[in-house]
Structures are given as structure tokens and as C-alpha cells.
Amino acid sequence: xxxxxLSEKRKGYEVLMKALMLLSVGLTAGLVLFLLVYVxxxxxxxxxxxLLSTKPSYLxxxxxxxxxxxNTVYIVLAALLIVLPLGVGAAIYxxxxxxxxxxxxIIEYAAETLSGIPSIIYGLVGMLLxxxxxxxxxxxxALTLVIMNLPTIMRTxxxxxxxxxxxYREGAFGxxxxxxRVVRTVVLPGCVxxxxxxxxxxxxxxxxxSAALLFTAGFAHTVxxxxxxxxxxxxxxxxxxxxxxxxxxEFGVAFAIAAILMVLTVLINxxxxxxxxxxxxxxxx
Amino acid sequence: xxxxxYHPFEDNAGEFQDKLFETRIExxxxxxxxxxxxxxxxxxxRMIHIIFLLLGLITVGCVLLITVYLVISGIPAIREIGPVDxxxxxxxxxxxxxxxxGILPFILTSIYGxxxxxxxxxxxxFMTAVYLSKLASPKVKSVMxxxxxxxxGIPSVVYGLVGMLVxxxxxxxxxxxxDGASLLAAIIVLAIMILPSIIKMSVTxxxxxxxxxxxxxxxxxxxxxxxxxxxxxxxxxxxxxxAVVLGVGRAIGEAMAVMMVAGNVPNMPDSLFQSVRFLTxxxxxxxxxxxxxxxxxxxxxxxxxxxxxxxxxxxxxxFLKQEKE
Numbered sequence: 001x002x003x004x005x006l007s008e009k010r011k012g013y014e015v016l017m018k019a020l021m022l023l024s025v026g027l028t029a030g031l032v033l034f035l036l037v038y039v040x041x042x043x044x045x046x047x048x049x050x051l052l053s054t055k056p057s058y059l060x061x062x063x064x065x066x067x068x069x070x071n072t073v074y075i076v077l078a079a080l081l082i083v084l085p086l087g088v089g090a091a092i093y094x095x096x097x098x099x100x101x102x103x104x105x106i107i108e109y110a111a112e113t114l115s116g117i118p119s120i121i122y123g124l125v126g127m128l129l130x131x132x133x134x135x136x137x138x139x140x141x142a143l144t145l146v147i148m149n150l151p152t153i154m155r156t157x158x159x160x161x162x163x164x165x166x167x168y169r170e171g172a173f174g175x176x177x178x179x180x181r182v183v184r185t186v187v188l189p190g191c192v193x194x195x196x197x198x199x200x201x202x203x204x205x206x207x208x209x210s211a212a213l214l215f216t217a218g219f220a221h222t223v224x225x226x227x228x229x230x231x232x233x234x235x236x237x238x239x240x241x242x243x244x245x246x247x248x249x250e251f252g253v254a255f256a257i258a259a260i261l262m263v264l265t266v267l268i269n270x271x272x273x274x275x276x277x278x279x280x281x282x283x284x285x
Numbered sequence: 286x287x288x289x290x291y292h293p294f295e296d297n298a299g300e301f302q303d304k305l306f307e308t309r310i311e312x313x314x315x316x317x318x319x320x321x322x323x324x325x326x327x328x329x330x331r332m333i334h335i336i337f338l339l340l341g342l343i344t345v346g347c348v349l350l351i352t353v354y355l356v357i358s359g360i361p362a363i364r365e366i367g368p369v370d371x372x373x374x375x376x377x378x379x380x381x382x383x384x385x386x387g388i389l390p391f392i393l394t395s396i397y398g399x400x401x402x403x404x405x406x407x408x409x410x411f412m413t414a415v416y417l418s419k420l421a422s423p424k425v426k427s428v429m430x431x432x433x434x435x436x437x438g439i440p441s442v443v444y445g446l447v448g449m450l451v452x453x454x455x456x457x458x459x460x461x462x463x464d465g466a467s468l469l470a471a472i473i474v475l476a477i478m479i480l481p482s483i484i485k486m487s488v489t490x491x492x493x494x495x496x497x498x499x500x501x502x503x504x505x506x507x508x509x510x511x512x513x514x515x516x517x518x519x520x521x522x523x524x525x526x527x528a529v530v531l532g533v534g535r536a537i538g539e540a541m542a543v544m545m546v547a548g549n550v551p552n553m554p555d556s557l558f559q560s561v562r563f564l565t566x567x568x569x570x571x572x573x574x575x576x577x578x579x580x581x582x583x584x585x586x587x588x589x590x591x592x593x594x595x596x597x598x599x600x601x602x603x604f605l606k607q608e609k610e
Contacts, residue, residue, distance in 0.1 A: 006508065010508070010511070013510070013511070014508055014510050014511070017510050017514060018510060020408075020412050021412045021413070021415060021416040021420065022416070023412070024408070024409045024410075024411075024412035024413040024416065025412070025413050025416045025417070025421075025429065027409055027413075028409065028410075028413045028429070028432070028433070028436075028480060028484070029429065029432060031436070031477060031480075032432040032433075032435055032436050035436075035439065035443075035447060036435070038447065038451070039443060039446075039447065085340075086340060086343055089336070089337055089340030089341070090340045090341045090343060090344060092337055092340075093337040093338055093340055093341030094341055096310075096337075097334055097337050097338065097341075098341065099310075099311060099314060103341075106345060107341050107342065107344055107345055109602075110344040110345040110347070110348045111344045112598070112602065113348050113595075113598055114344055114347060114348060116534055116594060116597070116598045116601070117351065117538075117591070117594060118534075118537070118538025118539070118540065118565065118590070118594060119538070119540065120538065120540040120565045120568055120569055120587075120590075121351070121355070121538075121587055121590065121591055121594070123569070124355075124568060124572075124584070124587050125350075125351050125354050125355065127572075128354050128358060129350070129354065147347050147351075150343065150344055150347065151344065154344070166309045166310070169313060170309070170313060173313055178326060178330055179330055179333070179334075180329070180330055180333045204438050207440065208438065208439070208440030208441065208442075209440075210440065210441065210442050210541045211441075211540040211541050211565075211569060214569060214572075214573075215569075215572055215573070238440050238442045238541075241440075241442045241443070241446065242442045242445070242541060242545070245442075245445070245446050245449060245545065246445075246449075246544070246545055251446075251450065254446055255446070258442075258443045258446050258447075261439075261440050261443055262439065262443065265435060265438040265439055265440070266435060268438065269431060269434050269435055269438055272434075273431065273434075
């Protein structure tokens with residue numbers, strides 16, 4: 001053993017640091033485990049088919065979260081539909097078209113700034129920008145989320161574009177293809193993994209978002225249809241959770257929603273890891 | 286373009302690759318410009334170029350739009366109330382007969398809350414990161430990294446809910462205070478919420494420390510633990526500083542979880558057990574029913590919060606740039 005030659009002081013340092021590290025790791029792991037088990041234990045008994053398939057009714061005084069589930073799905077769909085083309089386009093401009101370094105660094109700095117802005121500020125600006133003109137509605141919420149998720153999609157796409165070998169592009173140009181054709185046939189297929197990863201991360205972020213939606217998408221619990229319903233206000237699962245827990249004290253329903261969100265978070269993390277592993281393997285072949 | 290050479294001893298391989306990549310793009314662009322094309326093809330390509338340029342500039346537009354909107358809607362109230370009365374006024378009574386709009390309590394609460402979260406969260410996150418980066422087996426590392434990702438993905442309202450039902454009653458019982466919804470509860474929730482950012486970023490920074498540094502230290506007779514803390518950590522200090530700054534940004538911007546556990550009364554944060562309101566929660570708790578000067582004052586609070594965030598972003602960029610160098 002090397003340890004027996006150490007002075008008392010160094011031995012003490014060794015033991016102390018090791019203990020602190022193990023304590024911290026234990027604390028972190030315990031925390032994750034506790035949150036997972038606690039929320040699921042409290043939430044799953046409260047999830048019934050009736051809760052999932054009805055809307056809240058004042059007559060029977062029962063709460064149903066069907067409208068909230070639908071609203072969440074609509075907002076995710078609408079936000080992704082808008083943000084994906086924008087984010088991918090921006091990433092393509094940065095890696096394929098931009099030749100001015102200054103422009104690139106300004107755009108990248110703007111993207112970093114956007115990802116640092118807290119969601120409550122997005123909520124406020126979304127309210128000023130969208131809700132004041134089109135009213136409090138799901139579409140206003142979705143547009144706010146588009147701005148929030150733009151940097152994520154941009155970054156993941158950009159990273160995957162960098163892995164498309166430069167010789168592919170040169171080969172295509174050599175065969176006489178125009179720039180746009182090269183982008184469409186060589187570059188775009190190469191960034192599929194970045195787009196998918198970005199989309200999964202964005203779905204996770206949208207599912208968990210609440211502060212940005214409070215003042216843009218509203219609190220309503222009516223069953224809406226897609227896409228016409230986007231013009232009406234509606235609460236997503238997170239906003240409904242906040243509303244039931246803080247304003248109404250309905251903790252059973254709140255925990256049921258929390259458990260659903262928890263399961264979705266686990267699934268999304270799993271999917272993101274899976275996609276990354278799949279594409280890493282394919283790339284190395 | 287400046288001529289760049291690859292120096293095997295200066296370890297600028299990555300930079301060199303980037304430069305090479307850029308040069309090749311430029312060459313292709315040039316060759317493309319010189320190639321003979323029909324008028325129509327030239328025109329179409331130009332249009333497409335412009336479309337992509339516009340897409341690229343959207344982020345810049347968004348940042349400008351957010352800044353302009355916040356400044357325009359935030360300035361009037363500050364003007365009317367007076368910047369000194371607004372920033373350093375100790376009382377917030379927006380719905381009183383004679384309304385008072387002093388946001389010093391919110392500013393101090395946000396600063397104390399963030400500082401508290403950093404004091405608790407950084408040591409735990411830092412120690413965890415060193416363990417995961419240097420000591421953990423690959424299996425433990427990958428399991429813990431997915432656990433940390435999960436922690437990052439949990440919605441803030443879920444943190445708020447668990448805080449409301451576990452932490453708040455817990456504080457009430459342990460410290461024997463009338464209400465557990467307090468600054469302390471918010472600090473603990475924030476400390477947990479910033480853990481994942483700190484751990485992830487520190488692990489990345491520590492993983493990037495060249496193995497040779499550690500080998501040299503080990504060869505000189507230092508124990509592995511001494512090496513990690515006295516060689517690897519100082520080598521990764523910019524990255525770890527960036528992780529801390531990122532944590533500060535997360536903590537100061539968090540709204541929903543804090544709203545659910547901090548009690549939300551506009552008190553000065555005199556003690557840990559005081560029910561308090563943060564800058565973020567000040568905006569969200571009154572926005573639904575505010576109008577006139579009160580609403581304008583809320584926008585001014587958002588502007589103050591935005592300035593804090595911009596300052597933190599600038600710091601983050603500074604440390605990240607240092608890390609790269």
C-alpha cells in the first residue's frame with residue numbers, strides 16, 4: 001500500500017476528500033431516487049381512467065385533465081412545426097452559407113443570450129408581443145416557446161452538420177451541383193440526427209415549461225380541436241399542476257399530473273440517449 | 286485569411302482542423318462563384334442564400350425585440366416612480382390606497398436566495414463532478430449522468446409541488462416556526478435545481494484536463510486524490526467557474542418552483558424563515574390582475590431582472606472563452 005508512507009496530514013486530507021465526494025454523490029443519487037419514488041408513489045394511485053378522459057365539471061365537482069393533455073400535445077406540435085424549419089435553416093446558414101466571421105459570431109452570441117434568458121421573461125415578452133395582438137391563446141404560447149427553443153434546435157443541428165465530411169460537399173460540387181442542390185441532397189440528410197435530438201430536447205423543455213405559458217396561453221380547461229383550437233386559451237399539464245396545487249389545494253390531481261410528467265421526462269431522456277447512441281454507432285460504421 | 290500551421294507541440298490540432306474546414310468552405314464558395322451558370326440559376330441561388338440569411342438572423346432579431354420591448358415597457362414606471370425610490374425603496378404596496386413601489390426587498394431576496402443556493406449547491410455539485418469525472422467506474426458514471434439528466438429534466442412545478450408538501454412542513458416542524466414557506470425553503474429548492482447544470486458542466490471541464498498533467502503529478506509522488514484536487518481542478522478552473530455562473534443564472538431566473546415555496550409576501554429578507562418574494566415571482570404573482578402604473582412597475586421589475594441576466598451572461602461568456610484558450 002502506498003498509503004502507509006504518507007504523513008498523518010496527507011492521510012487525513014485523503015480520507016476527508018474521499019468522504020466528502022462519496023457523501024455528495026450519495027446525496028445527488030438519493031435525491032433523484034427520492035423524487036422519482038415519492039412522486040410516483042403519491043401520483044400513480046390518483047391516476048384513473050376517469051381523470052384522464054374527462055374535463056373538469058362543476059356539476060359533479062370532479063376534475064378531469066383531458067383538456068390539459070390535449071393542450072400540451074397541441075402546443076408541442078405547433079411549436080415544433082414552427083421552430084424546426086427556422087432552427088435548421090439558421091444552422092444551415094451558419095455552417096454552409098455564412099462567409100463573414102463577424103456575422104457568424106453575432107448570431108452565435110444572440111443564440112447564447114436567448115438560451116440564458118429565464119422563462120418568466122419569455123412569458124412577459126410573449127404576452128406583449130403575441131397575446132396583446134391575438135389574445136391569450138395556445139398559439140401565442142406556442143410562438144413564445146418557438147423563440148425559447150430556437151437556440152436548442154440550432155445548436156444540435158449545427159453540431160451534426162459539422163460531422164458531415166467536407167469531401168461529400170466537394171464531391172457534389174465537382175459533379176456540377178449547385179449550392180442549393182448540395183444543401184438539399186448532401187447536407188440535409190446528414191443532419192437528421194441533430195434535428196431529431198434537438199426535437200426531443202425541445203419536447204422535454206416544452207413539457208416542463210410553465211412560467212412562459214401562464215400569461216400567453218392562459219388557464220382554460222375546455223376540450224379544443226387542432227388546429228382551430230389554437231386560437232383559444234388553454235392550460236398545459238404543468239400550468240394545470242400549478243393551478244390545482246397552488247390555487248385550489250387539489251394535491252391528488254396535482255400529484256397525478258406530476259407522476260405523468262415524471263414518466264414522460266424519464267421516457268424523453270431515454271429516447272434522447274437512445275437516438276444519440278444509434279446515430280453514433282451508424283456514423284462510426 | 287491568415288496562414289495557419291499545425292504545431293504538433295502546441296496542441297492546436299482542434300483549432301487547426303476548424304481553420305482547415307473553413308478554408309475548404311471558402312474554396313468551394315469561390316469555385317462555385319466562378320463556375321458558369323445560367324442567369325436563372327444565379328438568381329434562384331441568390332434568393333435561397335437570402336432566405337437562409339434571414340433565417341440565420343432570426344435569433345438576432347429575437348434578442349433585439351426582447352431587449353427593445355423590455356426597455357420600452359420598463360422605462361415609464363421607473364421614470365414616474367423615480368429610479369432611486371424604485372430601486373432602493375424598502376416597501377412594496379402596489380394595491381394600497383397610496384401605492385408604494387420599492388423593489389429593494391425583491392432585489393435583496395433574489396441575491397440572498399441565489400447566494401444561498403450557490404453555497405449549498407456548488408460544493409455538492411463540485412464534489413460529485415470530481416468523483417464522476419475521475420474516480421467513478423464507467424458504469425457508475427453513465428448511470429449517474431443519466432440520473433443528473435433526469436434531475437435537469439424534471440419540470441420546475443414538480444419541484445415546487447414536492448417542496449410545498451415535503452420541505453415546507455419539514456421546515457415548520459424542525460425549526461418550530463409558524464410557516465415553513467420561507468427564504469430557506471426557496472434556497473433549498475434552488476440548490477437542488479442548479480445541481481444538474483453545475484455537475485454537467487464541471488464534469489465536461491474536468492474530463493478535458495490532459496492526462497499528462499495528472500500523470501506528471503502522480504509520478505512526483507502525489508496520491509490520486511491530491512492530484513485530482515490540486516492539479517486537475519485548477520486546470521479546469523475556468524470551466525468550473527462557468528458552471529457556477531450558469532448555476533447563478535438558473536437560480537436567479539427560476540420562477541414557478543420559488544413561487545410555490547417562498548410564501549410570496551413582499552418582506553425584506555431579514556431572516557431565513559421570512560416569507561419572501563423574488564424578482565421573478567414579483568412579476569408573475571401580480572401580472573394576472575394588474576393594470577396602469579402597477580403593471581408598468583412589473584415590467585420595470587422584469588427589466589431589472591433582465592439586466593442581471595445580461596450581466597451573468599457576459600460573465601459566463603468570459604469564463605467560457607478563457608476555458609477555450
